[in-house]
Amino acid sequence: MKELIFVTNNKHKLSEIRQIIGRYYTIKSLADIGFDEDIEETAPDLEGNALLKARHIHDRYGLDCFADDTGLEVDALNGAPGVYSARYAGENASYADNVSKLLEAMKGEPVRTARFRTVIALILDNKSYLFEGQVDGEILTEPRGETGFGYDPIFRPLQSDKSFAEMPAEEKNAISHRGRATEKLQSFLVRETKEAK
Ligand code: IMP
Numbered sequence: 455m456k457e458l459i460f461v462t463n464n465k466h467k468l469s470e471i472r473q474i475i476g477r478y479y480t481i482k483s484l485a486d487i488g489f490d491e492d493i494e495e496t497a498p499d500l501e502g503n504a505l506l507k508a509r510h511i512h513d514r515y516g517l518d519c520f521a522d523d524t525g526l527e528v529d530a531l532n533g534a535p536g537v538y539s540a541r542y543a544g545e546n547a548s549y550a551d552n553v554s555k556l557l558e559a560m561k562g563e564p565v566r567t568a569r570f571r572t573v574i575a576l577i578l579d580n581k582s583y584l585f586e587g588q589v590d591g592e593i594l595t596e597p598r599g600e601t602g603f604g605y606d607p608i609f610r611p612l613q614s615d616k617s618f619a620e621m622p623a624e625e626k627n628a629i630s631h632r633g634r635a636t637e638k639l640q641s642f643l644v645r646e647t648k649e650a651k
Pocket residue numbers: 522523524525526539540541549552602603604605606618630632
């Protein structure tokens with residue numbers, strides 16, 4: 455099977471992506487290729503950060519790879535935390551810190567609409583491609599559920615009564631931002647694999 459490097463060490467993301475495209479490609483993480491530095495996410499948007507991460511690894515190792523960047527965009531906060539979702543409550547903020555800060559910022563706010571958006575940048579045979587996935591929903595008033603990660607306990611997608619953290623992984627993947635972006639990546643890769651034969 456062909457190999458693709460996923461520019462991440464996030465175990466949740468790795469297992470989500472492997473569930474979706476692991477049938478077609480062997481997905482390796484940064485740890486698998488011995489890369490343990492931080493790649494600074496300095497771009498002003500998700501597209502820029504995803505490309506920056508993929509290019510960094512491609513320039514260093516010359517391997518086909520993809521990187522993702524995700525943001526939670528809350529309407530009442532003018533799209534915040536957005537591209538700053540990972541460090542919303544500070545540089546080394548935990549998931550719990552970020553969730554608390556967001557709940558505090560949304561206290562008493564009646565307009566709770568929000569969306570998760572993921573951009574995946576793929577570099578394959580020296581060409582780059584972007585894939586996007588989005589899921590609309592609302593910010594809950596308190597955390598619910600134990601699965602998933604990040605803002606999952608306080609995000610309820612529109613098409614469900616459950617928060618992302620109350621869903622088994624497959625249920626979340628079927629409708630999530632990353633699931634949708636990954637499906638687009640997968641369709642593209644499957645087409646490429648067939649055309650290469
Ligand atoms: P990243 O830049 O793609 O790592 O995502 C930024 C931040 O968004 C992460 O640190 C998480 O807090 C949050 N995030 C990303 N994906 C998800 C998800 O699927 N569910 C909940 N939170 C997420």
